[in-house]
Amino acid sequence: MNTGSPRPSPRQPASFPRAVAKGRAAGKAAVVTLAQSVTDALRKAIMEGQFQPDERLQEELLAERLNVSRTPIRAALHGLTAEGLVEYVPNRGYSVRRLDAGQLIAVFDVRGALEGVAARLAAERGMDEAAQAQCRAALEEGDRIVAKGRLLSGDRNRFSEVNALLHEAVLRAADNSMLGDMLRVCYNIPISSDRNVLWRDFGWLRRSHDDHHRIFDAICRREGARAEQLMREHVHSVKLHMREQIEGTAPAVRA
Amino acid sequence: MNTGSPRPSPRQPASFPRAVAKGRAAGKAAVVTLAQSVTDALRKAIMEGQFQPDERLQEELLAERLNVSRTPIRAALHGLTAEGLVEYVPNRGYSVRRLDAGQLIAVFDVRGALEGVAARLAAERGMDEAAQAQCRAALEEGDRIVAKGRLLSGDRNRFSEVNALLHEAVLRAADNSMLGDMLRVCYNIPISSDRNVLWRDFGWLRRSHDDHHRIFDAICRREGARAEQLMREHVHSVKLHMREQIEGTAPAVRA
DNA sequence: TCAGGCACGTTTGTATACAATAACCCGATC
DNA sequence: GATCGGGTTATTGTATACAAACGTGCCTGA
Numbered sequence: 001m002n003t004g005s006p007r008p009s010p011r012q013p014a015s016f017p018r019a020v021a022k023g024r025a026a027g028k029a030a031v032v033t034l035a036q037s038v039t040d041a042l043r044k045a046i047m048e049g050q051f052q053p054d055e056r057l058q059e060e061l062l063a064e065r066l067n068v069s070r071t072p073i074r075a076a077l078h079g080l081t082a083e084g085l086v087e088y089v090p091n092r093g094y095s096v097r098r099l100d101a102g103q104l105i106a107v108f109d110v111r112g113a114l115e116g117v118a119a120r121l122a123a124e125r126g127m128d129e130a131a132q133a134q135c136r137a138a139l140e141e142g143d144r145i146v147a148k149g150r151l152l153s154g155d156r157n158r159f160s161e162v163n164a165l166l167h168e169a170v171l172r173a174a175d176n177s178m179l180g181d182m183l184r185v186c187y188n189i190p191i192s193s194d195r196n197v198l199w200r201d202f203g204w205l206r207r208s209h210d211d212h213h214r215i216f217d218a219i220c221r222r223e224g225a226r227a228e229q230l231m232r233e234h235v236h237s238v239k240l241h242m243r244e245q246i247e248g249t250a251p252a253v254r255a
Numbered sequence: 256m257n258t259g260s261p262r263p264s265p266r267q268p269a270s271f272p273r274a275v276a277k278g279r280a281a282g283k284a285a286v287v288t289l290a291q292s293v294t295d296a297l298r299k300a301i302m303e304g305q306f307q308p309d310e311r312l313q314e315e316l317l318a319e320r321l322n323v324s325r326t327p328i329r330a331a332l333h334g335l336t337a338e339g340l341v342e343y344v345p346n347r348g349y350s351v352r353r354l355d356a357g358q359l360i361a362v363f364d365v366r367g368a369l370e371g372v373a374a375r376l377a378a379e380r381g382m383d384e385a386a387q388a389q390c391r392a393a394l395e396e397g398d399r400i401v402a403k404g405r406l407l408s409g410d411r412n413r414f415s416e417v418n419a420l421l422h423e424a425v426l427r428a429a430d431n432s433m434l435g436d437m438l439r440v441c442y443n444i445p446i447s448s449d450r451n452v453l454w455r456d457f458g459w460l461r462r463s464h465d466d467h468h469r470i471f472d473a474i475c476r477r478e479g480a481r482a483e484q485l486m487r488e489h490v491h492s493v494k495l496h497m498r499e500q501i502e503g504t505a506p507a508v509r510a
Numbered sequence: 511t512c513a514g515g516c517a518c519g520t521t522t523g524t525a526t527a528c529a530a531t532a533a534c535c536c537g538a539t540c
Numbered sequence: 541g542a543t544c545g546g547g548t549t550a551t552t553g554t555a556t557a558c559a560a561a562c563g564t565g566c567c568t569g570a
Binding site for chain 3: 543547553555558561563
Binding site: 090 | 287288291329330333334337338339345346358361362364365367368369371372376430431432433434436437440441
């Protein structure tokens with residue numbers, strides 16, 4: 001191998017919203033390829049609403065902004081299309097997918113069905129010790145939040161995390177990779193993600209937390225049908241809550 | 256792992272389209288881009304079993320075989336990864352996804368949930384005239400097949416088509432694009448596709464057809480819960496049937 | 511004035527060249 | 541004899557050049 005020739009490799013860590021972490025510059029080398037970094041960066045940008053719905057995502061423009069070539073951009077857009085965040089028309093390119101309120105709500109029907117099955121499978125298969133421990137810890141954390149009787153400042157985010165931990169534990173216990181893949185798609189829909197639920201109504205939060213307790217109980221008792229039923233109702237209530245929010249606060253849905 | 260020679264490429268997929276239809280030369284102009292043609296060709300090849308599970312899909316090799324460059328190949332492989340047909344490891348490339356019997360069966364749990372919701376939504380929303388007509392035509396076709404009292408030669412394929420038409424009509428009536436996307440993924444799993452169900456057991460075929468009648472009836476009566484219940488049981492019976500086949504005929508599942 | 515068409519520019523689609531990473535082979539060393 | 545290390549090779553990752561397709565605006569002609 002000739003090690004003599006100078007190689008101009010003028011790639012700089014670009015900044016889009018942030019820099020696409022490439023190389024092993026910052027901490028973890030978790031991200032292996034540029035295409036993945038770009039995918040993550042774009043996903044984040046879209047989820048954060050940095051692009052308008054229906055806004056065109058021109059390859060060259062994005063490439064320029066992220067200081068990479070069009071190749072990883074294309075790969076990322078392709079992937080995001082599969083994730084449902086982006087739309088694609090042959091010879092016309094990519095654009096941010098617009099989801100009207102109806103479609104958004106419709107996602108919850110899918111989520112309800114999938115998470116319901118996950119709960120049932122978790123109950124039928126049984127949770128291992130680690131998953132049970134994770135659930136118990138999450139539930140206790142939730143208990144502490146609810147016990148305060150009102151919503152303090154940081155509690156919303158913490159309850160979101162608690163919520164995520166529980167659903168994730170159920171999903172893992174279900175041991176069905178396809179289920180996981182599909183639910184990930186649901187979570188990636190910007191607004192339908194639980195992370196975006198405004199846990200501002202304390203009463204509703206408490207009810208939601210109670211759902212969690214009952215779902216965990218059903219799973220531990222190996223009552224599959226009940227677990228499924230509870231989980232579906234749980235997600236359904238999120239759907240209703242979300243619909244209220246959408247219909248109430250008009251411009252909140254810019255997706 | 257490598258038994259013998261360092262580069263084992265002794266096994267060539269017997270036949271493979273020598274070249275994908277480039278441009279709009281052949282027949283339909285339905286396919287617009289090469290990448291899509293390649294995706295379709297590869298999907299078909301994988302579904303037909305022209306590649307072994309876990310077999311590596313090397314970009315250059317495929318490019319050579321299909322007479323295109325690596326670029327559309329990469330796009331196709333990326334897409335097929337999202338579809339669940341292909342696995343990807345960074346810096347290692349793509350390979351045909353191996354699904355063990357368990358995972359295969361697990362797909363039906365997902366399908367059951369999704370199609371169940373589709374049936375419920377179809378019932379709640381109501382079917383338009385066109386969809387109803389499609390269903391009626393399909394059901395009558397099925398009636399004719401069942402009326403014969405036994406399975407004639409071409410009937411298996413025709414019943415598969417009837418089956419597909421019905422499920423598709425329900426899906427369209429559900430009017431939930433995400434549901435459609437996800438079910439498409441399920442259908443693409445090689446063996447789990449209904450098209451691969453061996454409709455050899457006439458009694459089972461008749462029962463399946465009867466399910467179809469009842470599901471359609473429930474949808475027409477706008478009985479959402481019943482439609483969902485019936486559809487889930489319908490898919491569940493396919494799952495059981497499939498499991499029997501897998502466990503019975505050993506080598507049928509080379510997955 | 512308006513319709514049609516042609517030319518141009520922009521943007522995507524594909525091919526190819528090059529860089530980087532991971533597997534492999536072989537030899538050296540403990 | 542087994543393991544570690546360097547060098548080699550095969551294969552993927554990225555960049556870039558070029559071709560094709562679509563949209564646009566101007567020009568022409570009736």
